[in-house]
Amino acid sequence: MRMLPFNFDRLDSGSIFLSNVAGFHSCLDQSEFDEFIESSATSNRTLNDLLQSKLFVSDNDNLDATQAALSSALAKKLLGELEFRPIFMIVPTLRCDHACNYCQVSRANAKASGYDLDPNAISIIVSTIKRLSPPPYKIEIQGGEPLLRMDLIKAIYDQAESQLQPGNFELVITTSLSLMDESILSWARNRAVYFSTSLDGQQEVHNANRILPSQDSYERLKHSVKRILEELGANRIATVTTVTRSLLEAPESIIEAHLELGINEMFVRPISPYGFANTKPSTEYSIAEYMTFYEKLFNTIIKHNQEGIPLVESSAAIHLKRVLIPGYSQYADLKSPSGLLLNCVLFNYDSKVYGSDETRMLQRVIGDIDFSCGEVNSLSLVKNDLYQKLISSSFNLVHPGCETCAYQPYCGSDPCQHISLMGEPVGDKSLSVFCHYHKNMFRFLLDRYYSHPPTRNILKDWCHG
């Protein structure tokens, strides 16, 4: 028997998690692992067969076929992740009624001028979307607070309906919902319109983060969510929770907030470490602190599930899908090469086009480099040098620190975050927040998945639901 290359990591339970470039994984206990390392076989025949079937080891007769299968799998994986399958983002305005102190999106004052999309650009934006990829299309309206320009959102929808055809697209509006009203609801009713909103915890935490002059961001959100659920249904609203320091101490607040609003699915993530988001030291925390928080949150969510309340945490589902589901690469942050441009094309209010939400923000911080791929009228995605460089430097397979990591086949790469924090796209993984966060999430979730069968069944439902 011949052992083939693999990476491994020790989980909290003591099990060893193995993975190879084909994306196969297996979990061994310490003694099985020792036997395997020692003699390319364990004393458990069924396990040996499994390790051979997953290409961790090969019989000598079929070594070339096994190597060919490993290469073929790697090629298939890379080709899949190189596919151009973008979400199209449009920023109708950078103006916002909120003044959140950790705003990830550079914002402009609600009354400022010069931060809105030219209505005449909408037709060409939609025709560019049509030219760039086949249906179905997902169009995400970003901000600022896009509901400040409901007229532009309606114009985008109408253009999409005439150019892309109804049924071929959906529109997701990313909004605080503070400006939601009955007319927007009735407009959305018979249209493919979805809402995505930030929910940072219950009243106190949410209002402390999401700052409105009237100090009632949570109350407005709660009312709007209730109306969406009543009028449009649960599938029309999704939440994103950004964990700030104040939430770190109160994980149950997130769960309570979702239960209070009648939403079962949450998507919880740490605050973006980008330079521009952490302007105040009070918002900073380490990934170790985050994981302590996350573990408490996770345990409580699992407990609710066991008590019959089917809560879902989507970050966990996304990490596990990357491991368990071959070919899953729909999440732009967890793929290698990075999802930059390949998974996102953003049309900014100023007609510039970017390859992700983060690049347009980087642009505001680092003014002397052009992070756009041109203006919508003179767009050139393929010939853009900067994006070519960024994408080609985002293959984690060859990154120092990733090449020996057991989670490398499932993880991703974030050149923009590394530029923001370290000034270059690859990043020193020993210092990288991206690395710390995802590595710890994989390690934590896989440990729970393999060491606790009741949790595993719940996690399986999350992945397949």
Next chain:
Amino acid sequence: MVETIRKDVFQLPPENPIAAGHYLLRTTVPDSSNHYLNQILIKDDVYSPKPNSQCITGVVRSSGLLGNISDGDIGVVNANGTLRVILSRNANHNTVLVTERCNNRCLFCSQPPKERDDDHLLVQAGLAIAAFQSDDIIGISGGEPLLYREKFLRFLDFVILHAPSTSLHILSNGRAFSDTGFASEIAKRCQDTSITFGIPLYSILGSNHDRLVGAHGAYRDTINGLINAGNLGIPIELRIIPTQQNYKDISTIVEFSSRCLSNIVQVSIMNLEPTGWAKNSWHNLYLSPSSYLDDLRNGIEAAIEASLPVCLFNFPLCHIPEDLWPYAVQSISDWKNYYPNECSQCQLKSKCPGYFTSSRGKFHHPPRRIEQCVNGT
């Protein structure tokens, strides 16, 4: 004899004998001769004079045959005076055998191979397909059709040119695709017409696959072949036959194909057919699905996870639990398909694949009580 869904072999009446060979069967007198095959007219038993037509080479008077064919079907007349309908417009599947030679010796081969040269089968198959002019799928089976290599490419060229609306489903062990040059030639032809290859993979443990297919080195060739074929864009239906030797490997075969192989258009998990060599070692091979349900479910789950369409072939619905019914398809060709008497009252009969006619005696696993979840009971 049990009653098959479609009768395909007929004894011809002794008067006016027809010479052995392939024929286009006509129920009405044709206006013109056929480019590919001679035509014979099929009439009912009532005597009527032979029509005065240059376009037909003979008349068969047989109500039985007439009642079972459609105008334009293809039949083969043997020296012993029987006619077998090989391509039928009434059939649920049409399959043409192009060779009996093979480089595998599968323990459960339903069509045990012969060594003799049988190139004529390939030529006749081409003519029959061209004369049949179907816009449906025709199955090509063997033996191992790709052993013909260059001649098989010519056969494909002939079909593409003369029966352009016909799609082909070719059963192969995939070994020939380990030759990248040959695989590329086949891939080129897949651009011109709809061709799918049905290729079996019985285990990711090389020695286990080789043992089941009775050929050392077959696994290497088939794996390299599957990789090449998939990467070149040849559509592949991956076939798994669970036996006592490999039922545990179902889900690893599926995960392997989803991670390592490209262009897998379907995974078919096939219940063993008690025909040919399978009968010799039936008791060492056959396993009732009820004894490997978890393996079956895991395999189906792995396919669904990877977005691979998955089907169960040849499983009577009463042999599998209700949650697997959605995957079961009516896969058995009608000329070798039957339903035992017990099935006559079954409400699921119209959806059930039923049995192979070879499922008799000690090879037969009778219909069972259906375990169906009924609300409130």
